[in-house]
Amino acid sequence: xxxxxxxxxxxxxxxxxxxxxxxxxxxxxxxxxxxxxxxxxxxxxxxxxxxxxxxxxxxxxxxxxxxxxxxxxxxxxxxxxxxxxxxxxxxxxxxxxxxxxxxxxxxxxxxxxxxxxxxxxxxxxxxxxxxxxxxxxxxxxxx
Numbered sequence: 829x830x831x832x833x834x835x836x837x838x839x840x841x842x843x844x845x846x847x848x849x850x851x852x853x854x855x856x857x858x859x860x861x862x863x864x865x866x867x868x869x870x871x872x873x874x875x876x877x878x879x880x881x882x883x884x885x886x887x888x889x890x891x892x893x894x895x896x897x898x899x900x901x902x903x904x905x906x907x908x909x910x911x912x913x914x915x916x917x918x919x920x921x922x923x924x925x926x927x928x929x930x931x932x933x934x935x936x937x938x939x940x941x942x943x944x945x946x947x948x949x950x951x952x953x954x955x956x957x958x959x960x961x962x963x964x965x966x967x968x969x970x971x
Contacts, residue, residue: 830898830902832861833858833862833902833906835857835861836857836861836906837860837906837921839857840854840857840858840924843857844856847968855907858903858906859903859907862898862899862903862906863895863899863904864891864892864894864895864898864899865887865888865891866888868885869959870887871885871888872955872956872958872959875952875955885930888926889926889927889930892926893919893922893926893927894921896913896915896918896919896922897915900913923964
């Protein structure tokens, strides 16, 4: 979360010195590099690679919560830009979309584990379809 923005600083120097992209696009690259990783794609890609899913969920959730504080600070350091961030609203939104489903899932898991295991292939396909839906919904405004 901190390495990528500083690596991007190097690339912005190269891009700016060689006039490869406009200044606005270069600033956009820096801002995107300061954002936390997306939760859903990290978990699904980890699952696809037969990785440690609980660790991926934990890392993604932690990155999202740290991103509330770290991302604005990195943007300020990298670009000298500042703005108002509604920390309370962002925290509540992240709690509802990231942490609450994890807590509910961990609570329900002991009771539903055998039912879920019997339908593992179905849930795997649902996870893949969800990732495709996320990508599709992100690309639809561009069309």
